Amino acid sequence: MSGQQVTVEERHAGLSIKGLTYRFDGEEPLFEGLDLDIPQGQFVSIVAASGMGKTTLFRLLAGLLQPNAGTIRVAGAGQGHGQGSRSGIGYMPQRDCLMPWRTVLDNAAIGLELAGVSKRDARSRVLELLPELGLAGTETKYPHELSGGMRQRVSFLRSLLGGGELLLLDEPFSALDAMTRVSMQQWLLQVWEKHRKTILFITHDIDEALLLSDRVLIAATRPITKLEPLEVELPRPRTYETTLDERFVALKRQLLSQLGRITSTLEGGNS
Amino acid sequence: MRKWIEKLPIVLFIVLLAACWEVGTMVFDIPPYIIPRLSDVFAAIGDNAALLGKHFVITLWEALLGLTFSILCGMLSAIWIDSSSLARKTIYPLIVASQTIPIIALSPIMVMWFGYEMGSKVAVVILFTFFPVAVNTADGFRTADREIGELLRSMGAGRTQLFLKWKIPSALPSFFTGLKMAAAISVGGATLGEWLGGEAGLGVFTKRAANMLRGDDVFAGVLLLSLMGVALFVAAQFIERLMLGHRRNG
Structure with missing residues (x-):
C-alpha cells in the first residue's frame, strides 16, 4: 500500500545495490550486474528456487562476503569497515543461533554490547522491548528453556537491536511447525508495523511472502541479473484473514504464474 | 533429600x-600379603595417619602442580592451534598422534632430565595430563558453532571479541571434559613418577611397603591414592557444574 502514501522523506533508499557481481571461485557467477533499490521502511521479500544464491546475497549484504564487483549501500550504515563486517544491518539467520551460555536478556543484548554500549544500558533497552515482542518474563531464561517460536522472537529482537535500519531475515520461520509459523507471521506483522524498519525477507513460502510484504522480488535468471518485482497492494494492517481475500488470491495466482514461467525458462535453458 | x-x-x-x-x-x-582384611587396612591407615598424611600431601601437591601447568599449556596450545592454520596442520595432528605413544615408556626420560626431586614427578604428571586438556580444548574451539561466529561478525565483532564472546564459551564444555580426564589420571602420573625414583609420596610409601610384603600398608596407600583421584575428579566436576550447570544440552 505504501506506493501512494509514502512521503518524499521515506523514499530514501534503505538499501541500494549497484552492479553486484559475485561468484564462488571456479564456479558460474550467482549474480551479475544486479541492481536493487529498496525504499526505507519497506518490507520486501525474495522468492526464488533453491540454489539460486539467496543466502549468498544475504551474506554479501551482511558484509560476510565481499562482492567481485559492484557496491552495496545501506542507509545509516558505515561502509564495510573493519574486516568487512557492515554495521547497520541486523542479520537474522535461518537457525536461531542463540548462544546457549547466555540468557535471553544477554543474547538479545549482544549487538549493543559489541557496539560498545555498557552492559547495564544494553540490558535496560532489551528489557524495555521484551513485553511488546511477547517475551515478557523470559529475560533470565536460557535458550533451551524456550520453544522454537520464542527462540525466533529472541533472535529477531537481537537483530532489531544489533543493526540499524535494515533487517535481513533468512527464512526465519521455515523450521517451525505450521501453527507456530502462522502465529509468528502475525507477530512479525505487528512488530514491524510498529517499528517500520526496512526488511529484506527470504522465504520459500509464497503465502508468507504475500502476507508480509509490500513488494515481492522474484529471481528471474541464472545468474541473477535482475529481480522481477510484484507489488503487493493489500491494505495494512494485515492479519492471517488477509490470505482469504480475493485480491490476495489474485496476487498469488499472478506470482505463481511468474514463478512458473521462470522455472520453465530455467529448465529450458538447462536442457 | x-x-x-x-x-x-x-x-x-x-x-x-x-x-x-x-x-x-x-x-x-x-594371607595378608595377598589381600589383607579391610579392617586391617583401616587400622594401618589409623596407625600411620601422620606419616600417610605427609606422603599424601606431597603426592597431591605434585598432581596439582602438574595439572595446573597442563591446564595453562594445554589451553595456550589449543589457542595457538585454533588461531594459526599452520599450527592446525602441523602441531595438532602431532599432538593427536602422540597420544598413541606409551607415556609410561617416556616417563624415565623425565627422571633423566629433571632428577629425583619434585620436578621429575611434576613432569610425569604433565606428560599424562597435557594431552587430554590440549586436544579437548582444541576440539572445543574447532567445533564452535560457525554460524554464531558469523552472526557476531555481521554485528561488527573483531578478533578479540569473537574469541572472548564466542570461542571461549563454546569450548568450555570440551575443556572440562579434558580437565576431568586429566584430573583422574594425574594421581597415576604422580605415583609413577615417585616409583621411578623418589624419596617421598604415597607412591614411594606403597612401593616400600610392597617390598616388605606389608599388604595392609600397601592397600592403605592404594586406597588413599584412589580417594585422591576421585577427589580431584569430583573437584573438576564441581567447578564444571558451577560454570556450566545452567546450560544443559547446549
Whole structure:
C-alpha cells in the first residue's frame, strides 16, 4: 500500500545495490550486474528456487562476503569497515543461533554490547522491548528453556537491536511447525508495523511472502541479473484473514504464474 | 533429600563389596600379603595417619602442580592451534598422534632430565595430563558453532571479541571434559613418577611397603591414592557444574 502514501522523506533508499557481481571461485557467477533499490521502511521479500544464491546475497549484504564487483549501500550504515563486517544491518539467520551460555536478556543484548554500549544500558533497552515482542518474563531464561517460536522472537529482537535500519531475515520461520509459523507471521506483522524498519525477507513460502510484504522480488535468471518485482497492494494492517481475500488470491495466482514461467525458462535453458 | 535416595543403591553396593572383602578374606583364609582384611587396612591407615598424611600431601601437591601447568599449556596450545592454520596442520595432528605413544615408556626420560626431586614427578604428571586438556580444548574451539561466529561478525565483532564472546564459551564444555580426564589420571602420573625414583609420596610409601610384603600398608596407600583421584575428579566436576550447570544440552 505504501506506493501512494509514502512521503518524499521515506523514499530514501534503505538499501541500494549497484552492479553486484559475485561468484564462488571456479564456479558460474550467482549474480551479475544486479541492481536493487529498496525504499526505507519497506518490507520486501525474495522468492526464488533453491540454489539460486539467496543466502549468498544475504551474506554479501551482511558484509560476510565481499562482492567481485559492484557496491552495496545501506542507509545509516558505515561502509564495510573493519574486516568487512557492515554495521547497520541486523542479520537474522535461518537457525536461531542463540548462544546457549547466555540468557535471553544477554543474547538479545549482544549487538549493543559489541557496539560498545555498557552492559547495564544494553540490558535496560532489551528489557524495555521484551513485553511488546511477547517475551515478557523470559529475560533470565536460557535458550533451551524456550520453544522454537520464542527462540525466533529472541533472535529477531537481537537483530532489531544489533543493526540499524535494515533487517535481513533468512527464512526465519521455515523450521517451525505450521501453527507456530502462522502465529509468528502475525507477530512479525505487528512488530514491524510498529517499528517500520526496512526488511529484506527470504522465504520459500509464497503465502508468507504475500502476507508480509509490500513488494515481492522474484529471481528471474541464472545468474541473477535482475529481480522481477510484484507489488503487493493489500491494505495494512494485515492479519492471517488477509490470505482469504480475493485480491490476495489474485496476487498469488499472478506470482505463481511468474514463478512458473521462470522455472520453465530455467529448465529450458538447462536442457 | 531426593538426590540422596538416588545415590542409595551405589552406597549400599559399596558397603556390600566391603563386607564381602572383610568376610571373604576371613572365610578363605587369604594371607595378608595377598589381600589383607579391610579392617586391617583401616587400622594401618589409623596407625600411620601422620606419616600417610605427609606422603599424601606431597603426592597431591605434585598432581596439582602438574595439572595446573597442563591446564595453562594445554589451553595456550589449543589457542595457538585454533588461531594459526599452520599450527592446525602441523602441531595438532602431532599432538593427536602422540597420544598413541606409551607415556609410561617416556616417563624415565623425565627422571633423566629433571632428577629425583619434585620436578621429575611434576613432569610425569604433565606428560599424562597435557594431552587430554590440549586436544579437548582444541576440539572445543574447532567445533564452535560457525554460524554464531558469523552472526557476531555481521554485528561488527573483531578478533578479540569473537574469541572472548564466542570461542571461549563454546569450548568450555570440551575443556572440562579434558580437565576431568586429566584430573583422574594425574594421581597415576604422580605415583609413577615417585616409583621411578623418589624419596617421598604415597607412591614411594606403597612401593616400600610392597617390598616388605606389608599388604595392609600397601592397600592403605592404594586406597588413599584412589580417594585422591576421585577427589580431584569430583573437584573438576564441581567447578564444571558451577560454570556450566545452567546450560544443559547446549
